[in-house]
Amino acid sequence: MEKVLLGSNALEKAYDPSDFRKLGHQVVDMLADHIEMVQTNAEHPVIPYKDPEDELAYWQQDFSSDTEILDVFKNILNHSINVHHPRYMGHQVAVPTLVSGLAGLMSDLLSNGTGVYEMGMAANAIEKIITDKVAHRIGYNSDASGFLTSGGTLANLTALLAARKAKAPSAVWELGHREKLAVLVSEEAHYCIDRAARILGMGSEGIIKIPVDDHFKINTSLLTSYYNRAKSEGYHVIALIGCACSTATGSYDDLQSLADFAEEHNLWFHIDGAHGGAVVFSDHYKYLVNGISRADSVVIDFHKMLMTPALNTGLIFKKSEEAYTTFEQQAQYLWDSQHTKEWYNSGKRTFECTKSMMAIKIYAILKTYGEEIFGHNVDRLYQMASVFAKMIDKRPDFELALMPEANIVNFRYTNVHQDDINTVNAEIRQRLIKSGTFYIVQTRIHGNLYLRTTIMNPLTKESDLIALLDEIEKIVLKQ
Ligand SMILES: *Cc1c(COP(=O)(O)O)cnc(C)c1O
Numbered sequence: 001m002e003k004v005l006l007g008s009n010a011l012e013k014a015y016d017p018s019d020f021r022k023l024g025h026q027v028v029d030m031l032a033d034h035i036e037m038v039q040t041n042a043e044h045p046v047i048p049y050k051d052p053e054d055e056l057a058y059w060q061q062d063f064s065s066d067t068e069i070l071d072v073f074k075n076i077l078n079h080s081i082n083v084h085h086p087r088y089m090g091h092q093v094a095v096p097t098l099v100s101g102l103a104g105l106m107s108d109l110l111s112n113g114t115g116v117y118e119m120g121m122a123a124n125a126i127e128k129i130i131t132d133k134v135a136h137r138i139g140y141n142s143d144a145s146g147f148l149t150s151g152g153t154l155a156n157l158t159a160l161l162a163a164r165k166a167k168a169p170s171a172v173w174e175l176g177h178r179e180k181l182a183v184l185v186s187e188e189a190h191y192c193i194d195r196a197a198r199i200l201g202m203g204s205e206g207i208i209k210i211p212v213d214d215h216f217k218i219n220t221s222l223l224t225s226y227y228n229r230a231k232s233e234g235y236h237v238i239a240l241i242g243c244a245c246s247t248a249t250g251s252y253d254d255l256q257s258l259a260d261f262a263e264e265h266n267l268w269f270h271i272d273g274a275h276g277g278a279v280v281f282s283d284h285y286k287y288l289v290n291g292i293s294r295a296d297s298v299v300i301d302f303h304k305m306l307m308t309p310a311l312n313t314g315l316i317f318k319k320s321e322e323a324y325t326t327f328e329q330q331a332q333y334l335w336d337s338q339h340t341k342e343w344y345n346s347g348k349r350t351f352e353c354t355k356s357m358m359a360i361k362i363y364a365i366l367k368t369y370g371e372e373i374f375g376h377n378v379d380r381l382y383q384m385a386s387v388f389a390k391m392i393d394k395r396p397d398f399e400l401a402l403m404p405e406a407n408i409v410n411f412r413y414t415n416v417h418q419d420d421i422n423t424v425n426a427e428i429r430q431r432l433i434k435s436g437t438f439y440i441v442q443t444r445i446h447g448n449l450y451l452r453t454t455i456m457n458p459l460t461k462e463s464d465l466i467a468l469l470d471e472i473e474k475i476v477l478k479q
Pocket of ligand 1: 092150151152153154190192244245246247272273274275276301311313
């Protein structure tokens with residue numbers, strides 16, 4: 001038996017560089033051809049949509065057949081949504097720069113764990129350079145520091161853990177909290193904030209949702225009354241969270257007013273800039289986050305507006321110290337002491353233990369195209385959204401939900417009977433997806449269904465946006 005096992009060369013084959021070289025060239029050629037095609041051929045589907053059961057059946061059949069690996073890769077391409085397609089305008093996922101994809105291939109093959117210095121020397125050093133750069137863009141001074149982590153959801157949770165450590169009674173990490181803790185946040189905040197607060201044990205009552213104004217920004221005139229009510233009900237409010245920007249409508253909260261309120265009441269001020277925090281790289285749009293440097297912590301996703309493959313998120317603290325005290329645990333097998341603060345052991349500050357070499361994907365972009373590329377991307381996406389909004393506003397059969405501040409544009413088709421507007425718009429989206437011509441999503445605003453687009457692809461042109469509205473009109477006529 002042992003002989004048979006030792007005799008098999010499958011393991012040697014699995015690590016054979018010459019097989020890798022041959023297949024790798026073919027895969028890169030195939031990817032380049034595919035991306036070229038989706039970028040240039042508007043008729044190629046954005047999404048080759050299949051119902052879930054049909055998709056599952058396809059792969060079950062594939063699994064039991066002897067497809068060659070190159071064909072498997074090809075089939076994955078043909079069964080996936082194409083974010084590189086200029087008519088992809090759906091969820092807020094970056095269209096990854098191609099060079100960052102190559103860095104991703106390196107990250108996967110090197111598989112440096114990165115949490116401890118030896119397991120990711122280059123990645124840790126590069127991560128410091130990048131997060132220092134972001135801290136500088138935010139307007140923090142040299143007391144600030146940050147790290148990269150896997151996604152805005154985890155970054156927001158980590159920031160709230162830091163907030164609890166800083167503002168709740170000091171033994172909270174050892175004893176848990178005995179008092180009722182709460183956070184103040186806009187009702188338009190991303191659902192992960194709610195989830196994070198529940199994970200921290202605050203329960204639904206500890207998440208105090210402040211209503212928004214007509215522009216979907218937190219209504220700052222209500223802060224005092226909500227805060228006082230929470231206090232009178234025995235809550236210890238630890239943090240105030242600002243949205244920069246909100247997910248549904250892309251609205252930026254008034255960060256200066258929030259900072260004033262947080263200062264006055266000794267609250268941790270956190271900014272969820274997962275999507276729109278990227279404007280710190282744009283001279284044109286950084287005014288949207290005026291006051292951001294007054295926050296105690298800021299989250300910015302590189303995999304939203306900063307052209308990097310998912311997941312890749314920066315969490316930056318105004319006071320470096322606070323990133324290190326969030327998790328005070330012994331881990332003898334990783335490092336000698338938890339109490340020392342080495343930037344190069346990034347696992348001391350992250351929720352994660354092993355993490356991918358995220359930093360090299362960002363670094364590849366910066367080294368190839370320079371730091372200005374991020375600002376250019378934000379400018380392009382925000383300007384195109386503004387062009388689109390004005391275009392919608394001019395078409396009599398369409399209604400724009402609100403003038404966008406960011407690259408998120410919500411609208412609906414209205415030239416049908418009032419009672420049918422929601423159903424017709426839901427049907428429009430279904431048909432767009434099933435035909436594969438465009439990818440857009442939907443949201444509810446004041447209870448009504450709106451078509452939601454986010455201009456994520458800098459290669460999306462005005463002609464693509466005109467084509468979307470034309471296509472919607474055609475769908476309605478066909479009904
Ligand atoms: C996308 C987003 C998140 C969640 O981030 P992930 O990286 O998807 O985990 C949180 N907040 C806002 C405002 C977002 O746009």
